[in-house]
Amino acid sequence: MKVIAIANQKGGVGKTITTINLAAGLEIMHKSVLVIDLDPQGNSSRGLGVDISLINRNIFDALILDVDINKVIRHTSMKNLDLIPSNLKLSNLESEINQKSLNPFSVLKNVVSNIKKQYDYVLVDCPPSLGILCLNALTAADSVLVPVQCEYFAMEGLAQILVTISKVQDDYNKKLSIEGFLLTMFEPRSRLGVEVAEQVRGLFRESTFNVEIPRNISLSEATARGIPALLYRPTSAGSLAYLQLAKEVIDNDRRI
Numbered sequence: 001m002k003v004i005a006i007a008n009q010k011g012g013v014g015k016t017i018t019t020i021n022l023a024a025g026l027e028i029m030h031k032s033v034l035v036i037d038l039d040p041q042g043n044s045s046r047g048l049g050v051d052i053s054l055i056n057r058n059i060f061d062a063l064i065l066d067v068d069i070n071k072v073i074r075h076t077s078m079k080n081l082d083l084i085p086s087n088l089k090l091s092n093l094e095s096e097i098n099q100k101s102l103n104p105f106s107v108l109k110n111v112v113s114n115i116k117k118q119y120d121y122v123l124v125d126c127p128p129s130l131g132i133l134c135l136n137a138l139t140a141a142d143s144v145l146v147p148v149q150c151e152y153f154a155m156e157g158l159a160q161i162l163v164t165i166s167k168v169q170d171d172y173n174k175k176l177s178i179e180g181f182l183l184t185m186f187e188p189r190s191r192l193g194v195e196v197a198e199q200v201r202g203l204f205r206e207s208t209f210n211v212e213i214p215r216n217i218s219l220s221e222a223t224a225r226g227i228p229a230l231l232y233r234p235t236s237a238g239s240l241a242y243l244q245l246a247k248e249v250i251d252n253d254r255r256i
């Protein structure tokens with residue numbers, strides 16, 4: 001079982017769309033996948049068809065109230081893709097985690113170690129901050145996938161998350177590796193987008209995925225309808241790009 005955190009403290013860069021559609025791509029390639037929605041916004045839960053206002057069990061029950069993690073897992077419309085949903089009732093999470101545990105960054109890691117079903121991949125969708133939730137994800141993860149929107153100030157954000165990743169590697173999780181940087185919302189006709197993509201590849205050639213995720217309306221439409229784009233419009237440019245990403249992620253493991 002490989003745990004991949006999808007993280008970037010910048011908002012709206014494509015973390016959630018990537019989590020949902022990478023999960024769907026891996027499922028199509030015959031892998032069993034669990035998505036953990038660690039964002040109080042609950043966007044990946046909704047994007048996988050769960051109405052978070054109607055559910056009574058979520059990741060925070062497992063993290064804070066010691067509810068058995070296996071009882072929080074839900075099925076989705078794809079056979080081998082399961083979900084642990086999120087919820088908005090989170091106001092005191094930080095202090096609750098601090099009170100609950102001597103190792104406040106290891107709570108998710110401990111919970112994940114109790115999952116009984118043997119998933120090939122666990123994808124953790126992080127909120128847009130480097131707070132305690134994201135640190136829990138990085139501590140629990142084998143690797144981190146960083147979506148980078150091909151836009152202004154992308155590089156500044158990257159410097160910050162790289163510092164956080166190396167801190168986590170030093171203090172909490174020596175085995176954490178970088179799965180890859182993923183260029184998102186790429187528009188070949190935008191000069192700025194092309195420049196940002198070149199910059200990222202120039203700096204992180206080895207660890208940038210070959211595939212670029214294009215800006216593609218099918219991706220946002222599918223998410224709004226609560227299904228992965230790979231089910232909604234399987235041959236759209238966005239779907240095909242995420243299928244390619246799934247192949248690259250599987251190939252990363254073959255290389256090791």
Ligand SMILES: Nc1ncnc2c1ncn2[C@@H]1O[C@H](COP(=O)(O)OP(=O)(O)OP(=O)(O)O)[C@@H](O)[C@H]1O
Nearest residue numbers: 011012013014015016017128185214215216219220
């Ligand atoms: N490749 C894409 N093509 C078109 N729209 C996209 C693409 N990727 C993301 N979007 C849209 O951009 C917005 C932000 O995407 P998403 O929710 O995945 O980002 P996020 O990083 O998870 O955001 P947050 O930081 O709020 O959690 C959404 O409205 C989504 O539908």
Ligand SMILES: [Mg+2]
Nearest residue numbers: 015016039043
């Ligand atoms: Mg999100």
